[in-house]
Amino acid sequence: MTRGLSTGIIPPMNKYPFTQIEKKWQNYWESHKTFKASENAAVPKEKRKYVLDMFPYPSSQGLHVGHPEGYTATDIYCRYLRMTGHNVLHPMGFDSFGLPAENYAIKTGTHPKATTEDNIKRFTRQIKTLGFSYDWDRQVSTHTPEYYRWTQWIFLKLYEKGLAYESETPINWCPSCKTGLANEEVKDGKCERCHTPVYRKNIRQWVLKITEYAERLLNDIDKLDWSDAIKTMQRNWIGRSEGADVTFLVAGSREPISVYTTRPDTLFGATYMVLSPEHELVDKITTADKKDAVEAYRIQASKKSDLERTDLAKEKTGVFTGAYAVNPVNDKKIPIWVADYVLISYGSGAIMAVPAHDTRDWEFAKKFNLPIIEVLQGGNVQEAAHTGEGNHVNSGFLDGLGKEDAIKKMITWLEERKIGKGTVNYKLRDWIFSRQRYWGEPIPLVHCDSCGIVPLDEKDLPLTLPDVKSYTPTGTGESPLAGIDEWVNTTCPKCGGPAKRETNTMPQWAGSCWYYLRYLDPHNDKEFASRDKIDYWMPVDLYVGGAEHAVLHLLYARFWHKVLFDIGAVNTDEPFQRLVNQGMILGEGGVKMSKSLGNVINPDDIINDFGADTMRLYEMFMGPLQVSKPWSIKGVAGVHRFLDRVWRVSERELSREQPPAELVKLLHQTIKKVSHDTANLEFNTAISQMMIFINGIFKEELLYTNLWEPFVLLLAPYAPHLGEELWEKLGHSETLAYAAWPSWDENLIKEDTAEIVVQINGKVRTKLHLPAGTVKEELEKTAFAQERIQSLLEGKTVVKTIVVPDKLVNIVVR
RNA sequence: GCGAGAGUGGUGAAAUUGGCAGACACGCUAGAUUUAGGAUCUAGUGCCAUACGGCGUAAGGGUUCAAGUCCCUUCUCUCGCACCA
Numbered sequence: 001m002t003r004g005l006s007t008g009i010i011p012p013m014n015k016y017p018f019t020q021i022e023k024k025w026q027n028y029w030e031s032h033k034t035f036k037a038s039e040n041a042a043v044p045k046e047k048r049k050y051v052l053d054m055f056p057y058p059s060s061q062g063l064h065v066g067h068p069e070g071y072t073a074t075d076i077y078c079r080y081l082r083m084t085g086h087n088v089l090h091p092m093g094f095d096s097f098g099l100p101a102e103n104y105a106i107k108t109g110t111h112p113k114a115t116t117e118d119n120i121k122r123f124t125r126q127i128k129t130l131g132f133s134y135d136w137d138r139q140v141s142t143h144t145p146e147y148y149r150w151t152q153w154i155f156l157k158l159y160e161k162g163l164a165y166e167s168e169t170p171i172n173w174c175p176s177c178k179t180g181l182a183n184e185e186v187k188d189g190k191c192e193r194c195h196t197p198v199y200r201k202n203i204r205q206w207v208l209k210i211t212e213y214a215e216r217l218l219n220d221i222d223k224l225d226w227s228d229a230i231k232t233m234q235r236n237w238i239g240r241s242e243g244a245d246v247t248f249l250v251a252g253s254r255e256p257i258s259v260y261t262t263r264p265d266t267l268f269g270a271t272y273m274v275l276s277p278e279h280e281l282v283d284k285i286t287t288a289d290k291k292d293a294v295e296a297y298r299i300q301a302s303k304k305s306d307l308e309r310t311d312l313a314k315e316k317t318g319v320f321t322g323a324y325a326v327n328p329v330n331d332k333k334i335p336i337w338v339a340d341y342v343l344i345s346y347g348s349g350a351i352m353a354v355p356a357h358d359t360r361d362w363e364f365a366k367k368f369n370l371p372i373i374e375v376l377q378g379g380n381v382q383e384a385a386h387t388g389e390g391n392h393v394n395s396g397f398l399d400g401l402g403k404e405d406a407i408k409k410m411i412t413w414l415e416e417r418k419i420g421k422g423t424v425n426y427k428l429r430d431w432i433f434s435r436q437r438y439w440g441e442p443i444p445l446v447h448c449d450s451c452g453i454v455p456l457d458e459k460d461l462p463l464t465l466p467d468v469k470s471y472t473p474t475g476t477g478e479s480p481l482a483g484i485d486e487w488v489n490t491t492c493p494k495c496g497g498p499a500k501r502e503t504n505t506m507p508q509w510a511g512s513c514w515y516y517l518r519y520l521d522p523h524n525d526k527e528f529a530s531r532d533k534i535d536y537w538m539p540v541d542l543y544v545g546g547a548e549h550a551v552l553h554l555l556y557a558r559f560w561h562k563v564l565f566d567i568g569a570v571n572t573d574e575p576f577q578r579l580v581n582q583g584m585i586l587g588e589g590g591v592k593m594s595k596s597l598g599n600v601i602n603p604d605d606i607i608n609d610f611g612a613d614t615m616r617l618y619e620m621f622m623g624p625l626q627v628s629k630p631w632s633i634k635g636v637a638g639v640h641r642f643l644d645r646v647w648r649v650s651e652r653e654l655s656r657e658q659p660p661a662e663l664v665k666l667l668h669q670t671i672k673k674v675s676h677d678t679a680n681l682e683f684n685t686a687i688s689q690m691m692i693f694i695n696g697i698f699k700e701e702l703l704y705t706n707l708w709e710p711f712v713l714l715l716a717p718y719a720p721h722l723g724e725e726l727w728e729k730l731g732h733s734e735t736l737a738y739a740a741w742p743s744w745d746e747n748l749i750k751e752d753t754a755e756i757v758v759q760i761n762g763k764v765r766t767k768l769h770l771p772a773g774t775v776k777e778e779l780e781k782t783a784f785a786q787e788r789i790q791s792l793l794e795g796k797t798v799v800k801t802i803v804v805p806d807k808l809v810n811i812v813v814r
Numbered sequence: 815g816c817g818a819g820a821g822u823g824g825u826g827a828a829a830u831u832g833g834c835a836g837a838c839a840c841g842c843u844a845g846a847u848u849u850a851g852g853a854u855c856u857a858g859u860g861c862c863a864u865a866c867g868g869c870g871u872a873a874g875g876g877u878u879c880a881a882g883u884c885c886c887u888u889c890u891c892u893c894g895c896a897c898c899a
Contacts, residue, residue, distance in 0.1 A: 015853080188896090232818055233894055241898075261899060274899090309897090316897085339897095346898045353899085359815090360897050427898050550894075621839075623827060627820085628892080634840050635826065637852090642839085648854095676830095685828070688838035695838090757834050762880045764834055802879050807833055812879045 016647030018611030022721040026131055034737050035090065035133040039536045043087040050089045050537045051078050052516055052576075054545025054553075057095045057508075058119035060104065063126040064593070065601045065619070065631065070544040070582040072616045073625050073681060075132045077542065079717035080678045082133075083741040089537050090133060091519035093140040094120050097148075098508045099177060099193060102439035105471040112439040112471070116143055126604065130612045131720050133737070138522045142511025143439075147518060149462030150528035151510050152444040154560060156455050157567055159445070163209045164433065166453070170278060170344070171432050173201035178473035179435045180205060182507065184237075184552045189305060197305040200278075203477040206434040206443060206504060210559045214238055214426045216573075217558055226579040227626070230550045237551045239427025244411050246352065246420035248273060248325040250285050251333050257281060257325060260347030260425055263354065264414065265406035267329045268395040269375035270352035271365065273336045274318065277301040278344035285336060287322030294319055294338055301340040309340055316341055316364045327352075328419045329396065339364065347425055356381035431556065433507060438471050438480040440505030448492035448499035457493050463501075479503045512553050513560040516540055516575060528569075539572045544625075547581040554579070580681060583628035585619070590630040601631055613719035614640040620683035620718065642691055643719060649694065650726050652703040659704035664748055666696045667707050671744040674714045683718070690715060705730070710742035754806040758783045760792055760813060768809075776803040783809040 029035060051074050056067055071092075078090045101112035101119075120141060127134075140147050158164045172181040174191035180203055185192045210217075218238045221231050243262035250257060257273065275282055277298045286294045297319040301309070318339030325336050341360055342351050355365035355372045362385035365372050372381050375395045379386025392398040397413070398406045414420030434443065444456040444463045456463055466487040468480045481503040482488060492499040514528070520537055521529035554576070561575040586592060587599035594600065606615045618639040623629040659667075670693040677686035693711060697703075709730055716723025716736050727736040756768040756779060766788045770779065780803050783789060789811070796813040803809050 187894095227819095229818055229893080236817065236895060239895090239898065243899080259899080263899080341897045341899095343898070351899050358899070360899075363897095425898080427895095547893080621826090629826065632826065632840070638839055641853095644853095684826095685838080688828075691838055755834080759834090759880080762833095762878095767834080800879065802833090804833060808880090810833080810879055 015644045016722075018613060018643075018721070021725045022129070022131065022607075022612050025721045025724045026128060028724070028735070029131075029133070029737075030128075030136075032735065033137070034735050035135050036137060037087070037089045037091075037135045039533060040087055047085060048087045048089075048537060049078075049081050049542070050516075050540045051081070052090075052519075052540045052543045053092060054543070054549065055093045055095050055512070055515060056123060057098050057100075058116060058123045059100055060115065060119055062119075062122055063603050065585050065603055065606075066546070066582075066593075067127075068130055068603055068615060069585055069619045069625070070546070071127070071130065071132055072619055073580075073582065073683065074542065074544050075130075075616075075720075076620065076678065076683060076717040077681060078133055079720060079737065080741065082738055083713065083717070083736075085740075089519070090135060091138040091140075091522075092127065092132070092134040092136070093138075093515060093519065094123065094142065095508070095512050095515070096120060096141045096143040097440045097506075097511055099437065099439070102437060102471055105439070109471075111467070113143065116141075129607055130603070130616065133720070138519045140515055140518050140522050142515060145462040145464050146525070148441040148511065150518065151441050151506065151514070152456075152461050152463060153458060153528060154514060154564070155441075155506070155510070156444060156458065156461075157569075158208060158560075158563060159455055161563065161567070163212065163563065165207055165209065167205050167207045167430075168202055169205075170200040170202050171205055172198040173203070174198050175475075177437075178475045179437050180432055180477075182432045182509075182552075183429055184431075184555070185507075189309075197308075199305040200302065201477075203436070205432050206502075208431040208433045208559075210431045210556075211426060211428055213559050213562055214240070214428050215424075216562060217428075217555065220558075220562075220574055223574060224579070225577055227581060230547065230554070230579065230581060233550045234555060237428060237555065241425050241427075243423060243425060244407075244414060244420050245348070245423045246328070246414060248328065248352065250336070251324040251326050253285065253323075255281065255285060257336075257350050258348045259350045259352045260423065261352055263357070263407070264410040264420065265392065265395075265398060265401075265403060266354040266357050266375050267327065267352065267410060268392075268398070269354040269356045269373045270327055270334060271355060271371045271373055272334050272353045273325050274339045274342045274351050274353055274364070275321070275336065276342040276344040276349040277338055277340050279338075279349045281350075282321065282338055285321055285323040290320060290322035294321055297338060304340070316360070316367050318364060318368065320368075328414075328417070335370070337364075337368070345429055346427065355385065357386055359385045359387060361385070431559075433510075434504030435507050436473055436477055436479045437505055438465070438468060438473075440507065441510055442481065443502040443504055443506060445502040446490055446492060446499040447502065448495060448497060450497055451492055451494045451499075454492055454494045454499065460493070479505055481505070509553060509556045513557045514564070516543075516557075517564075517570070531569075531571075534569075535571050538570060539575055539577045541577055543576040543579045544582060545579075546584070550581075580626065582625050583623075585622075586628055586630040588631055588633070593631070606636060610636055610640045611643070611721075613643055613722050617643065617687060617718055621687045623684055625681055625683065639687075642694065643722060645694055645698065646715065646719075646722065646726075649698060649703060650708070650729060652701070654708070654730075655702040655704050656706075657702070657704065659707050663697055663700070663704070663707055666693055667710060668744040668748040671710060671714060671742045672746075672749060675741065675744070678717065687718065690718075712736070713739055713742050756783070756806070757808040758786065758789060759808060759810040760789070762810060765789060765792055772806055774805070776805060779803050779805065779809055783811070 053071050053074050078088045081088050096116045101115045104115055105112045172186050174181055174196055176194045176196035177191060186198055190197050218240055221234055241262050243260055244264040245258050245260055248257045318337045321336045321338055323336045324333040327334055353361040355361040356374045357376055373394055374381045375392055376386060376390035377393055378388055378390035389403060392401050392406050411422040442463045442465055446454050448454050466484050468484055471480055488501050490499055490501050517529045520533040524530055557575055562573055564570045565573045618636045621639055670689050673689040674686045712723055712726045724736060751772050753769050754772045756770055757764050758766045766786050768782055780801055799812045799814055801811050
């Protein structure tokens with residue numbers, strides 16, 4: 001027996017044979033296909049539920065304790081739904097393209113497919129040992145050609161709609177992963193995956209026009225039943241702002257420069273302009289004598305990583321181009337500078353600087369001695385930028401106006417003269433969609449010398465990944481696919497002439513953008529999913545997963561779904577109606593679980609020592625699903641003790657007699673509480689109530705069937721193996737997975753006596769036990785009649801008395 | 815800096831609408847049992863006080879008969895964004 005070695009503590013003696021029980025029922029469910037879902041037309045729409053887990057990346061580390069948290073929550077909920085008469089779709093699959101398998105391939109030469117499929121096997125086994133009620137016949141893995149055929153198909157639709165384009169603009173380059181990254185994959189200027197600082201690099205990229213959907217992605221957030229935290233994050237990420245584009249002309253050359261500003265009303269205070277170092281006009285406008293200085297500055301700026309560029313924000317840098325622009329409102333000549341505090345990627349990459357009322361411009365102006373002109377009253381602009389409200393001054397036709405009016409008036413003025421217009425801007429940028437790596441979906445396009453870019457014909461999908469000799473990225477901006485001549489060289493689908501395949505692959509997010517649709521019809525080889533099945537199940541009723549996907553996966557998937565909606569392929573414009581983010585499970589003591597701290601818990605060990613039911617129950621008992629909470633092996637043992645007690649109770653002699661009224665009441669209270677809490681995903685308090693129930697009947701010698709049968713059904717979604725075993729012990733031959741959920745009788749729950757708290761000035765002085773429903777007058781009378789109350793009231797004046805039936809009497813005295 | 819969320823015993827936490835703060839569990843204390851037990855059972859366990867009683871939900875203020883819950887100020891922590899013009 002090696003039991004106990006793995007978790008480091010000796011587990012309680014195995015009083016209930018969880019190992020055998022769990023194996024037995026897992027086999028039963030699998031062989032009976034107990035949880036197979038089908039599209040039964042007789043079930044009305046509101047009784048169909050699609051409950052989805054975020055599918056895992058099958059890493060080589062296997063499952064960690066964070067995975068079962070969300071999976072257990074949805075599993076309990078699904079089992080509850082089935083027992084309450086719902087048709088439930090609950091699938092699982094794998095997000096199986098990704099860098100770790102490829103990096104491993106570079107190191108060892110093992111094909112990522114082999115690693116990935118081994119890991120999938122391991123994950124599947126681990127997930128199955130937890131007894132989740134997935135319909136495994138619907139499992140999908142995004143790396144299989146049967147799956148990515150349709151990922152490519154959707155890409156072609158995006159391309160057809162003009163939502164995919166090639167671009168050479170600078171992108172975030174991770175030198176360690178040797179690939180470009182989307183903005184969403186950069187955190188604090190570092191690669192989200194490997195924490196290497198990223199820098200900007202010009203690479204030919206495929207980009208998806210997510211910005212075209214920015215407004216809808218923003219507005220439709222309101223329709224979603226998601227946490228405010230995630231909704232706010234998405235809104236901030238989209239970052240809508242209203243303002244104006246204003247065109248300045250370069251003095252002399254009359255070259256137009258467009259700037260975006262949210263404060264066109266401060267135009268009279270614009271004392272200089274700034275172009276970002278990457279701005280295309282820099283070369284054109286820089287005067288001969290400044291060429292060297294400007295060029296040096298641009299080179300210096302381009303070498304900075306994003307991290308350096310933002311971290312060194314305290315000290316503004318910049319260089320004068322020698323050129324001047326004309327401020328269109330007053331025809332004043334203002335100098336044009338180049339500075340890296342202006343970003344090429346936002347607005348037009350150029351700004352009008354209003355140092356009096358913008359902190360960044362103020363700092364810059366102070367450093368380089370540029371004029372500061374106050375146009376809003378209320379501060380001392382020589383001392384600090386005044387960014388608050390104020391009436392306009394020094395602003396010609398805007399003088400005396402407040403912010404709102406002045407903005408409106410200025411926009412009208414600009415529009416009349418055709419030198420500007422009101423516009424909306426977004427922080428959201430287009431989604432850089434190609435990766436210079438091997439292990440991803442090939443992009444189904446070819447480059448033809450005579451026809452240009454030509455999409456593959458749908459019937460030629462999937463375009464499969466060829467085998468390569470070396471997985472090492474070239475690092476020059478081409479994927480390892482570029483080295484496979486026989487794959488790269490092809491013929492043009494349009495003209496039949498020689499052509500080259502696109503060698504970039506799709507980012508990992510591609511497959512997860514639509515997997516919830518493939519579950520609906522995973523074996524369909526005619527369509528990505530049949531419309532009937534989409535109509536039957538969509539949208540997803542409940543989606544549970546970690547908050548780390550707040551702006552990546554969840555925004556991308558919403559975008560693709562809207563595109564699919566627009567081409568008439570799906571029935572809803574949002575995929576995930578309700579979203580719940582589970583909290584993180586921390587190590588003992590509240591620190592993060594990490595390999596370096598050696599505090600990572602392997603679910604296999606817990607299952608070996610305590611059983612899957614204990615593992616499930618413990619993770620739900622720790623606290624509310626949505627919050628982070630620390631692991632405690634003592635807590636695991638405590639929950640195991642509870643299940644052990646349940647088992648021991650079940651071994652008592654069964655009695656068909658009517659149980660004592662007190663216990664019937666306890667049962668009905670328990671049914672009510674567990675029903676309510678399970679429906680609301682408040683599993684921790686539901687478990688507490690079941691513990692209270694067991695504590696209540698534990699003292700009895702007999703086990704009353706009338707109490708036990710309903711309780712077993714309540715427990716079953718939480719501890720399904722034990723539930724089935726106890727159900728069988730009660731003489732049932734069929735699974736309880738579809739047994740009717742117990743109902744409660746409100747009359748049996750009612751207490752017949754109420755404990756009434758008697759307070760004086762809000763402090764509890766005594767308690768009364770009176771029949772429930774006793775009228776106010778009677779309560780008040782009884783309260784005042786109490787000896788203790790009488791003595792405490794001596795010498796005091798009663799100001800008033802508040803009576804809450806069945807709750808309290810509060811006597812206010814002076 | 816901006817945005818969002820959270821602060822309750824020794825620990826994880828609970829508390830429909832403002833109505834007995836701390837359910838349930840861990841840990842701890844004492845006892846029972848001796849069946850190898852770190853198993854099981856019983857009782858106790860917010861803090862101060864021998865007691866009467868008092869004090870307690872980050873701190874301070876407010877509304878109210880009554881506040882963990884509502885309002886204001888401050889502090890701390892977590893998460894997200896971060897020169898977004």
